[in-house]
Amino acid sequence: MSRKVVLSGARPTGSLHIGNYLGAVQNWVKLQEEYDCYFFIADWHALTTGYEDTSSYKENISEVVKDLYASGLDPEKCSIFLQSALKEHAELHLLFSMITPLSWLERCPTYKDQLVQMDEKNIRTYGFLGYPCLQAADILMYRADFVPVGEDQLPHIEMTREIARRFNFLYENVFPEPQPLLTKAKLLPGLDGRKMSKSYNNTIALKDRGEVLRQKVMSMITDPARIKKDDPGHPDICPVFGYHKMFNEEEVESIESDCKAGKIGCVACKKNLYNKLSVAMEPIHKRRDEIDSNPDMVREILEKGTANARKIVEKTMGDVRRAMKIDWE
Ligand code: TRP
Numbered sequence: 515m516s517r518k519v520v521l522s523g524a525r526p527t528g529s530l531h532i533g534n535y536l537g538a539v540q541n542w543v544k545l546q547e548e549y550d551c552y553f554f555i556a557d558w559h560a561l562t563t564g565y566e567d568t569s570s571y572k573e574n575i576s577e578v579v580k581d582l583y584a585s586g587l588d589p590e591k592c593s594i595f596l597q598s599a600l601k602e603h604a605e606l607h608l609l610f611s612m613i614t615p616l617s618w619l620e621r622c623p624t625y626k627d628q629l630v631q632m633d634e635k636n637i638r639t640y641g642f643l644g645y646p647c648l649q650a651a652d653i654l655m656y657r658a659d660f661v662p663v664g665e666d667q668l669p670h671i672e673m674t675r676e677i678a679r680r681f682n683f684l685y686e687n688v689f690p691e692p693q694p695l696l697t698k699a700k701l702l703p704g705l706d707g708r709k710m711s712k713s714y715n716n717t718i719a720l721k722d723r724g725e726v727l728r729q730k731v732m733s734m735i736t737d738p739a740r741i742k743k744d745d746p747g748h749p750d751i752c753p754v755f756g757y758h759k760m761f762n763e764e765e766v767e768s769i770e771s772d773c774k775a776g777k778i779g780c781v782a783c784k785k786n787l788y789n790k791l792s793v794a795m796e797p798i799h800k801r802r803d804e805i806d807s808n809p810d811m812v813r814e815i816l817e818k819g820t821a822n823a824r825k826i827v828e829k830t831m832g833d834v835r836r837a838m839k840i841d842w843e
């Protein structure tokens with residue numbers, strides 16, 4: 515019995531932050547032990563909204579690969595590759611674009627939301643409308659059984675299933691319908707208490723350590739009602755406490771009661787958190803040092819992953835062209 519296939523993609527946003535790690539990548543690291551895993555950098559997807567300024571494109575890709583490796587993805591256990599290294603993703607996207615009704619794309623909630631949210635960017639393009647169709651090609655190419663994603667991606671998985679059904683109905687049964695694996699978002703707030711996000715500039719990057727990490731932790735907002743050290747605090751609304759829950763399980767209870775009783779100060783509480791975070795992130799930083807000091811490693815990881823992916827891709831595209839009777843010669 516061959517193992518079930520898991521596939522997921524990450525847009526090359528540059529360095530990953532600990533929210534990305536806890537919300538997604540940590541789960542990928544577990545999945546690689548049990549499944550046949552394909553994890554790729556969706557660099558063409560990044561172009562759909564970022565086509566105007568591509569100055570950090572390559573740097574961002576290499577940062578993501580480094581952080582995926584640092585997080586514990588093991589190139590011996592899973593395939594890590596770049597979407598654009600396998601041009602067949604574009605071919606399958608093109609073929610899917612022939613059979614995907616415009617209305618499916620136009621009614622996609624992520625499409626409608628982004629048009630409003632990214633009002634200042636011109637994303638009224640053909641490519642951006644087709645975003646979910648490209649994602650369907652990414653997923654169905656590997657006949658993935660499971661796609662670990664956050665809740666925001668569910669409409670895209672649903673459309674992938676619809677495109678698979680439509681293809682199978684029009685031609686032949688080539689594609690299984692993938693299931694989403696919903697990653698329970700572990701809520702880790704940003705430094706300012708809002709959702710951690712690059713666009714809010716409130717992140718702790720996976721690679722942050724030492725003085726950079728210490729200053730970020732010390733700059734976190736706390737319960738605004740605490741002015742003096744002995745003012746009673748409300749840990750439940752304090753982002754620092756949220757981090758203690760995640761990274762300092764042993765002391766959560768005592769911190770909670772000491773904070774409520776006004777027995778610890780926020781500065782000490784943050785120093786403590788900085789120490790705990792440093793220890794928790796040490797294995798990630800070690801792997802990051804390893805890949806940073808080895809200039810060929812990013813390329814080697816991608817080459818190995820691409821070679822694995824290529825085998826699947828060639829088989830699928832052969833089946834697709836045959837099913838559609840467009841296999842000329
Ligand atoms: N749209 C996904 C995101 O923004 C990235 C992505 C592209 C993806 N292709 C995929 C995720 C295929 C899962 C499977 O997070």
Ligand code: SF4
Pocket residue numbers: 736737740747748749752753754755769773774778779780781783784
């Ligand atoms: Fe937050 Fe700690 Fe200050 Fe309490 S003592 S408000 S948990 S930083």
